[in-house]
Amino acid sequence: xxxxxxxxxxxxxxxxxxxxxxxxxxxxxxxxxxxxxxxxxxxxxxxxxxxxxxxxxxxxxxxxxxxxxxxxxxxxxxxxxxxxxxxxxxxxxxxxxxxxxxxxxxxxxxxxxxxxxxxxxxxxxxxxxxxxxxxxxxxxxxxxxxxxxxxxxxxxxxxxxxxxxxxxxxxxxxxxxxxxxxxxxxxxxxxxxxxxxxxxxxxxxxxxxxxxxxxxxxxx
Numbered sequence: 001x002x003x004x005x006x007x008x009x010x011x012x013x014x015x016x017x018x019x020x021x022x023x024x025x026x027x028x029x030x031x032x033x034x035x036x037x038x039x040x041x042x043x044x045x046x047x048x049x050x051x052x053x054x055x056x057x058x059x060x061x062x063x064x065x066x067x068x069x070x071x072x073x074x075x076x077x078x079x080x081x082x083x084x085x086x087x088x089x090x091x092x093x094x095x096x097x098x099x100x101x102x103x104x105x106x107x108x109x110x111x112x113x114x115x116x117x118x119x120x121x122x123x124x125x126x127x128x129x130x131x132x133x134x135x136x137x138x139x140x141x142x143x144x145x146x147x148x149x150x151x152x153x154x155x156x157x158x159x160x161x162x163x164x165x166x167x168x169x170x171x172x173x174x175x176x177x178x179x180x181x182x183x184x185x186x187x188x189x190x191x192x193x194x195x196x197x198x199x200x201x202x203x204x205x206x207x208x209x210x211x212x213x214x215x216x217x218x219x220x
Contacts, residue, residue, distance in 0.1 A: 018193055019193065019194060021190075022189075022190035022191075022193045022194050023190075023194065025186050025187055025190045026151060026187070026190050026191065026194065026196075029151070029154070029155060029183060029186075029187045030151070030154070031150045031151055031153060031154030032069075032070045032073055032074055033070065034154040034155065034157070034158050035065055035069040035070065035128075035129075035132060036062075036065060036066055036069070036070055037158070038128060038158055038161060039061070039062060039065045039125065039128070040062065041176065042122070042124065042125055042128075043058045043061060043062055044058070045176075046171060047171055048171070049122045049124055049125070050122065052120070053120075061121075061125075064111065064114065064115075065111070068107050068108075068110060068111040068114075069107065069108065069111055069129070069132065072103075072107045073100065073103060073104045073107055076099075076100060076103040076104075077089060077091070077100055080099055080100065085099060086099070086100075091150070093147070094143050094144075094146070094147050097139075097143050097147070097150075098140070098143065101136055101139055101140040101143060102140065104132075104136045105133060105136040105137055105140065108129060108132045108133035108136055109133045111129050111132075112126065112129040112130045112132075112133055115129055123220050124165065124169075124217075126220050127161075127164075127213075127216045127217045127219070127220040128157075128161050128213065128216070130216040130219065130220060131157055131160070131161065131212045131213040131215070131216035131217070132157065132212075134212040134215060134216055135153050135157055135208055135209055135212040135213075138208045138211075138212060139153055139205075139208060142204060142208065146200070146201055146204070147197065147201055148201055148204050148205050148208065149188075149191055149196070149197045149201045149202045149204070149205035150205065151187050151188070151190075151191050151196075151205070152187070152188055152191065152197075152201075152202045152203075152204075152205025152206045152208075152209065153205040153206075153208050153209040154187075154209065155180070155183060155184040155187045155188070155206075155209065156184070156205055156206040156207070156208065156209020156210045156213075157209035157210070157212065157213050158180050158183070158184070158209070159177075159180050159181065159184050159206075159209065159210055160209055160210035160211070160212070160213030160214055161213045161217075162176055162177045162180050163177065163210070163213075163214075164213060164214060164217040168217070184206070188202050188206065
């Protein structure tokens with residue numbers, strides 16, 4: 001066996017081992033889970049976002065987010081797969097993503113309306129959820145042309161939201177923003193390593209996620 005063949009085999013073996021952490025990162029930072037992380041940060045880590053809320057009210061807020069922004073979209077995908085409206089739970093084709101995008105838009109807009117109509121919820125929470133709705137709508141439109149990365153949209157929205165927090169908030173956001181930049185890089189690199197998307201679909205997802213959160217912040 002030549003040195004070039006040995007090097008090629010070693011490279012393939014190394015890349016194979018890298019797929020395990022790439023899959024792990026993709027699952028942990030799945031776009032269904034990102035809203036939970038963001039809202040948990042606002043409720044339990046941000047020093048002033050939920051000032052005046054009791055422990056029960058904070059937990060209730062988190063439960064609303066989990067149900068509307070994570071559980072309902074997940075149940076929708078499971079139901080669609082059960083009735084064979086989609087070919088895969090992983091939504092590997094543009095066709096598979098149409099109904100889930102529409103359903104997510106409905107759930108996100110409902111959550112936005114609930115928070116907007118209730119007195120006392122901070123504007124930054126309302127802005128984030130509105131950004132999710134706008135992002136799902138933009139992704140639905142983008143899906144006509146290509147399979148935009150939902151993972152990139154999720155972490156892009158997280159990054160965009162923290163950027164706006166840094167510009168408009170009194171909290172020192174250097175370490176949270178640095179953490180999210182790291183996560184964004186890991187998630188996007190993982191999706192490329194797994195060949196789930198070409199670079200253009202990753203970059204487009206990032207742009208959608210960041211831009212929609214910036215727009216939502218100014219709108220609210």
